[in-house]
Amino acid sequence: MELGRRGVLRGIGAGVVASSLPSCALADALQSGRKLGYAVVGLGSYAVNQLLPRIRECDYAKLTALVSGTPAKLEKYGAEYGIPKTHRYDYAGYDRIRDNPDIDLVYVVLPNSMHAEYSIRASKAGKHVLCEKPMANTAAEAEAMIAAARAANRRLMIGYRSHFEPHNLYVIDQIRKGAIGRPTLITSEHGFYAKPGQWRLDRPMSGGGSLMDIGIYSLNAARYLSGEEPVLVQAMESTDRSDPRFATVEDRIDFQLKFPSGAIANCVSSYSSNHNAFRATGTKGWIGMEPATVYDGHSIFVRIDGKTGPVELPKATKSQWAAQMDELAKAAIEGREPRASGAEGLRDMRLIEAIYASAREGRAIRMTS
Amino acid sequence: MELGRRGVLRGIGAGVVASSLPSCALADALQSGRKLGYAVVGLGSYAVNQLLPRIRECDYAKLTALVSGTPAKLEKYGAEYGIPKTHRYDYAGYDRIRDNPDIDLVYVVLPNSMHAEYSIRASKAGKHVLCEKPMANTAAEAEAMIAAARAANRRLMIGYRSHFEPHNLYVIDQIRKGAIGRPTLITSEHGFYAKPGQWRLDRPMSGGGSLMDIGIYSLNAARYLSGEEPVLVQAMESTDRSDPRFATVEDRIDFQLKFPSGAIANCVSSYSSNHNAFRATGTKGWIGMEPATVYDGHSIFVRIDGKTGPVELPKATKSQWAAQMDELAKAAIEGREPRASGAEGLRDMRLIEAIYASAREGRAIRMTS
Structure with missing residues (x-):
């Protein structure tokens, strides 16, 4: 296995297999112990069973807020993950995330038709966005999401977890190596x-x-x-x-x-x-x-x-979900486009x-x- | 495994899995010891490596003639399989198979462009034809082959050996059974x-x-x-x-x-x-x-x-080639259409x-x- 070697991959693969050496910005972030905060928007089964438990594995991110239209879910998962009431939002109050400095990143895990609206509102609130795939209902919506993130000078990433899964990365690497x-x-x-x-x-x-x-x-x-x-x-x-x-x-x-x-x-x-x-x-x-x-x-x-x-x-040290969620945090810290960016989702x-x-x-x- | 049960298969499969009980005509043929005679037309690698050695496994057919444009091949394989000089033909003399009562069946193993011509000439010579796939270069040629066999009241079969291969038959049977x-x-x-x-x-x-x-x-x-x-x-x-x-x-x-x-x-x-x-x-x-x-x-x-x-x-008792070549002989004896008939090739x-x-x-x- 030779994952992570620079320059091996071309095209799509170029973004998929990342360098294993952290940048200075990342090293600083690790040293300071400061992690970026995720608001998870939509508490369906994928969010509560796959995402919430894995944010703890992240090196650069932590869970700081929850957004849901169901008060009982906010109560339950808020208690379970230690999210104070001030950091629990319903959809009517969603735009107030703008005023919460503990939220750096927003993970949109809503039905497809809501991806564009809730991603764009998060960009406008000055947050970096990770949105589940498919990116939106239409390519036109996807373009609007990219434009909103760009206008806010914030990152936009799409939830292609397989881009962070070691077996998939190994296969891609083997193919690129011939x-x-x-x-x-x-x-x-x-x-x-x-x-x-x-x-x-x-x-x-x-x-x-x-x-x-x-x-x-x-x-x-x-x-x-x-x-x-x-x-x-x-x-x-x-x-x-x-x-x-x-x-x-x-x-x-x-x-x-x-x-x-x-x-x-x-x-x-x-x-x-x-x-x-x-x-x-x-x-x-x-x-x-x-x-x-x-x-x-x-x-x-x-x-x-x-x-x-x-x-x-060998058994992976970090789940595909944690690797994915860390990627947006790292891209935000380093001021670069994330792997699986909005452009990838638009394609x-x-x-x-x-x-x-x-x-x-x-x-x-x-x-x- | 329940291959060979009547009535289990529908559609294409109906012809693929055959009854294991021989008809009276086949029983008579077995008892008399009389086998139908094959002329193999074209002595390329498939014919000499796969077909000729397998005709010996047939219950209802035997090799009685060879057709080739290469005298050395006629000499070599004629000697090897005990085919007398009177039963060896070049392409110029091909139509004389009509006058040879030891030839009942003709297996055309020539390049695709020659399938139609050599099958039709065999039908006109009063022989049953097994022709390699693809049946012909065009559907129009395939239709002409079917018409020629019908006009001669002889059988026409196409070399779909997988229709006689036990693993393929097992899979078909499993699918049909649900x-x-x-x-x-x-x-x-x-x-x-x-x-x-x-x-x-x-x-x-x-x-x-x-x-x-x-x-x-x-x-x-x-x-x-x-x-x-x-x-x-x-x-x-x-x-x-x-x-x-x-x-x-x-x-x-x-x-x-x-x-x-x-x-x-x-x-x-x-x-x-x-x-x-x-x-x-x-x-x-x-x-x-x-x-x-x-x-x-x-x-x-x-x-x-x-x-x-x-x-x-379980290991098959008969190769797919012998089962295939026997099928045309059996169809000829029973006066019925063979499995993998010309109609199948035309489709x-x-x-x-x-x-x-x-x-x-x-x-x-x-x-x-």
């Missing part, structure tokens, strides 16, 4: 059985179906595995509209991407079957993971020189719109940069 | 690195590139795994035309198929990287093989109820033409039945 030769095919498959009655099945809240929720993992992985930006997009949708879950959003939308090198990606996005895998095949062999982008239990397989075998990595949003257009119109869509 | 629930996604991936200087890279001989040669396995498997016929076809080609291998034929052409049930297939066809795998994912789990359609060493994996594991089958040819059209025109092609 372990599989020139990549020719990426397969990237994500899906799960969507249970009825969730906001993700309500288009005004979600902006779309499986592609917005889980297919975006296939899309983003195809980009970080190839290290390239697609130039051609083609998609095929399959949705049983008589299924009440799919009254307003798509079930399955599988798509193909073509990259400048000539590599093609065959991608899967599904709300009716379980998929969590990717593989990059090149002229010399392949490397892949199954499961690939899960919370835990990642599994890497490689085939080189006609032999297939697993790769075992996916433009591709998502092209995928939908291709399936709707039955034609290949050429991406213009 | 082991994975309703199939929602098929991935089917075939490719290899094409070496320069072969007839398969010369369009007039091959009719096309990877799709005609190896991608047809992905296409055919997607159909037999789903048990359905595609209604929508979409494809993306990627060929480095500066590579002298690809002056006239495509390298990579990956494609998507949509089936009437709503299932989608993501398929791979490549001359620049190695692929040999398929998987059917359904609402309850998945079953797949890697490698899937090789000569030997097939490997099945299943994931049901959150557990993944291999499936071991693939029509889909191949749609795949090429989709990639060329950048649009989805709807199949009309």
